[in-house]
Amino acid sequence: MKTMKISEAVVRRLPVYLRFLNELSKKNVQTVSSQDLGQKLDLNPAQIRKDLAYFGEFGKKGIGYDVDYLIEKIRQILKLDKIIPVALVGAGNLGRALCNYNAYLKDNMKIIAVFDSHGSKIGDTINNLKVKPTGEMKAIIQEQKVRIGIITVPAAEAQHVANQFVEAGVEAILNFAPMIIKVPAEVRVHHADFTTELQSLAYYLD
Amino acid sequence: MKTMKISEAVVRRLPVYLRFLNELSKKNVQTVSSQDLGQKLDLNPAQIRKDLAYFGEFGKKGIGYDVDYLIEKIRQILKLDKIIPVALVGAGNLGRALCNYNAYLKDNMKIIAVFDSHGSKIGDTINNLKVKPTGEMKAIIQEQKVRIGIITVPAAEAQHVANQFVEAGVEAILNFAPMIIKVPAEVRVHHADFTTELQSLAYYLD
DNA sequence: TAGATTGTTAATCGATTAACAATC
DNA sequence: TAGATTGTTAATCGATTAACAATC
Known part of the structure; x- marks a missing residue:
């Protein structure tokens, strides 16, 4: 079986x-x-x-x-019996919210790095993690063996971030941006899109 | 048809x-x-x-x-041709993030009220909305004809908030708390759970 | 007209549910 | 033993895909 x-x-x-x-x-x-x-x-x-x-x-x-x-x-x-290192790109409100779920994820998954491409965010501390420039993504992801990437950037930047994740060797991506991203078949992508969720809910109103 | x-x-x-x-x-x-x-x-x-x-x-x-x-x-x-008033309970990080999506939702759905039960949050302003105590929920929801409720409180409080939504006459709920909530059959519930999403993603790692 | 593409029926595929022998 | 509940097969149900006549 x-x-x-x-x-x-x-x-x-x-x-x-x-x-x-x-x-x-x-x-x-x-x-x-x-x-x-x-x-x-x-x-x-x-x-x-x-x-x-x-x-x-x-x-x-x-x-x-x-x-x-x-x-x-x-x-x-589910392979949750060992720690899975996760990286997040996009230190906006949603990104911050997800970082704070870290505690909730218990011992299995851990957001261990946060990136942003905007100078104003870099250096901020979110839940004990320092926001780093996207330029450092590849090195840190490879060094820390990050396996899952989370995208919380605006729709227009989502594909670019996905490309960087793929290049760095991330195996799976959770995409919160309201945009379909294209990645090689061996990389698994799940979409977690708040707006489509809300819109389909509207259908069921009388 | x-x-x-x-x-x-x-x-x-x-x-x-x-x-x-x-x-x-x-x-x-x-x-x-x-x-x-x-x-x-x-x-x-x-x-x-x-x-x-x-x-x-x-x-x-x-x-x-x-x-x-x-x-x-x-x-x-999808019934998005007229404005659908939405209320949100739980002014934590996630709640704040979602409120800031308001602009993104264009003219169809609008978060028009935010509630929290913790004194420390009440009175805060998020994206031009003042956080109000949950005690005022029912009155405001009915007055403003809120049709959809969003739950962004901790798991332990989710069912209680759902009950309040139902009592106030909300027709559909989008639940972000990692907890299954029970509501009458005529109320539609969608779950948008970040942790289950991440965990199922882990399965696909090699 | 010839090419393109819809709307829809029929065929396929896959997922859910019912039923029950095995067995704790 | 009698009652309960699994694991699994068979039946059902529903969703996806292929195929094609209609027609722009």
């Missing part, structure tokens, strides 16, 4: 499971069934079992899933 | 079309084909034609789509 291709929909649900399991763990809940999970997360229990079964047999028939064991397994699947 | 139920996937693509069409319009491009659109947006042309055809016959055979006409139509479909 290890070689089977996993659908994007499945991968997107794993972090949702993980978050809820973490809450259960904090409350010292030992065991959870797909039934329970489905109820809380508004998902079909069969779907949850199937999602997990792609990666192994994590449950016990008649019992359910051990919460802490399942957390460990999902963290492994 | 007006009564047919449109899938969520279709609705999520419409704002993406809209954004690209706006760029074309700015460049004075008059006409675009599904071929062109598909190329730029990494989508199948047949899918684009089908998406649009759910709502009417907007194109001309042999020619393509008139850019400005299509913009107008998509704006109507």
Whole structure:
């Protein structure tokens, strides 16, 4: 099963499971069934079992899933069992907001460098990180083995930043700019676009 | 066709079309084909034609789509042809960042009120908006006919804010807190969760 | 007219859900 | 043992893509 291709929909649900399991763990809940999970997360229990079964047999028939064991397994699947260094470009309001999530990301992902191309921002300190000029991006990314890049610059600069990330060897990009960026197929891009999100929400108004 | 139920996937693509069409319009491009659109947006042309055809016959055979006409139509479909008042709760970094997008949202959606429950934030001015105490939420939301609510408070407070939104009569919620919130079925909720986004991205690292 | 491109039907593909034997 | 719940197969459902007649 290890070689089977996993659908994007499945991968997107794993972090949702993980978050809820973490809450259960904090409350010292030992065991959870797909039934329970489905109820809380508004998902079909069969779907949850199937999602997990792609990666192994994590449950016990008649019992359910051990919460802490399942957390460990999902963290492994998502590669969150070791620190992933992240860099962010664009020290505007959104960039600052995301840097301050650093604490929230716990021990797995860490924004370890922040860049901006505008002199006025360079040298600022955000959450203990000094904003550096984009000219230093490549060197720092390679030196610190940054694997994920976050783009929070204006739309017009997004593609340029993406190019720099790719050249520096970043493996995946989370793009907050309202602009589709083109990268080589081996680099994974996710879009997190606040405006499209809001606009599609408007559709559902009466 | 007006009564047919449109899938969520279709609705999520419409704002993406809209954004690209706006760029074309700015460049004075008059006409675009599904071929062109598909190329730029990494989508199948047949899918684009089908998406649009759910709502009417907007194109001309042999020619393509008139850019400005299509913009107008998509704006109507998404109900962006009139101003939609939006309120935001949580004047932290993320909330501030989103308020500053106000300009970007052009004339269709407008964050017209910002609330926070912490005394230290109340009275601050963000992008010409004064942060008000959450106690005033209901009155202001009803008075100003706010239709969409944005939640940018910590996870622990998200459900409480959602309840207040629902009670005040908000029709849809965009939730940035990393927490699933429960609302009555008639209220639409979208989750825009930065951490799950980043975590699913990690899966694709080698 | 010839070339291009839509709108739409039919075919394909993939994801979700139901059902149930296995088993704790 | 009886009850509960998994892992997995089969059935269903829905979304994407291909193909093409209509027509600008």
